[in-house]
Amino acid sequence: MTNKSKHAGLGIALGAALGAVFGVAAGHMGVWLALGVAIGIVIGASFRPKETNCPECAQIHRVHEMRNQRATS
Numbered sequence: 399m400t401n402k403s404k405h406a407g408l409g410i411a412l413g414a415a416l417g418a419v420f421g422v423a424a425g426h427m428g429v430w431l432a433l434g435v436a437i438g439i440v441i442g443a444s445f446r447p448k449e450t451n452c453p454e455c456a457q458i459h460r461v462h463e464m465r466n467q468r469a470t471s
Contacts, residue, residue, distance in 0.1 A: 406442040413438015 417434015421427035
């Protein structure tokens with residue numbers, strides 16, 4: 399859970415910084431700051447580490463999928 403928050407916070411900070419820079423350059427600080435934060439949230443959400451596949455988790459998922467297949471059949 400902390401990794402998700404860390405990446406979202408980093409994305410928001412980077413987006414706000416870039417939004418502030420473009421806002422000063424363009425003269426519309428509020429609009430660019432809001433756009434920067436929104437883009438930062440999207441970028442922060444995309445910074446997810448790859449999930450590691452452990453054999454125990456894979457077995458649990460297989461059992462779960464088999465139960466779902468039996469329930470829908």
